[in-house]
Amino acid sequence: MITVNLYYTGTNGSASAFAAEMESSGVADEIRNEPGNLRYQYFSSLNDPETVLLIDSWIDQTAIDAHHASPMMQKIMELREKYDLHMIAERFVSEEIGCDEKFIRK
Template sequence: MNSQSEFNSEFCNVRYMESDNVVLLTWKKFARINDYREPTHFALQLLQQHPQSNFVVDARNGFEDDPEDVKWGFSELLPSMAKTDCQFVILIMEKAAAIEDEMDMWTKELGKYFAVIKVQSYQQAIRQMKDGLLVNVRYTVKPGKRNAFLEETSRQGIISESRTEPGNIKYEYYIPVESENDLFLMEMWVSSEAQAAHGKTAHYKMLQALKEEYITAITIEKYHTSAISN
């Protein structure tokens, strides 16, 4: 039986978890077309209704792999989700799941809009969101050197190595439209300890050398995700 706060079918269950401010979609078995699209659209509506809510998908018992549904999800569902203030998408799945390749494809696409975390239980999902650390870094780059700085961080593997660290959720550079010499970096880590470990890596030391060459000023802001979600 479905209501304004919960959707239930033989394929899945979608409901709002008020205590955690989370929209939880639990797949019961593989679904496609309307059996997939109707509940995911319902989840979108719940995200729209509940400010700063995040999205948890329990895919341990199934998911979907219909090409048309994937196309719909990428072109319609995710851009609509991106207009909400959801920050995290948590994927619950077994460590060696049969759908791991498919979930990696979704993870890559979701990562364009959200911080994506893979866990093995709902409890772990909530803990990861509450323990996370968001780091906003604003660089002032020497005039005319912004592209060169970005090219060097990519060429030296700094960006790719940072993204593959065990505790990294998101590591992304953005170019502010209002300035020719500013650069914005958003980092998200599963914990303060993970971010501290990042500062001890070889690629982080390479980044420091590039900063000395290209950067004139740095502003850093750190937020625990528990404070953001409260």
């Protein structure tokens, strides 16, 4: 699994407005229904109200590449521009939890 954390930052609530429009317009649900998407979820920052975190997880790079080539990316880019957002991205490749399992409370 590949997970990309995207930190969207704007001004005057624009990052939150962007996430809200992604959800209300159905774009986020369309992405969640793309083949290979495992998670697409927004979170608000407790210490920075102008930043929203998107956790975006995919089964593999092929699924991410297909998503980036889809018409969905144009919609996302238009909304990012509309809300004048800046981004920081972090990329993680997951491994089996294994020995850490005893520290995870379910």
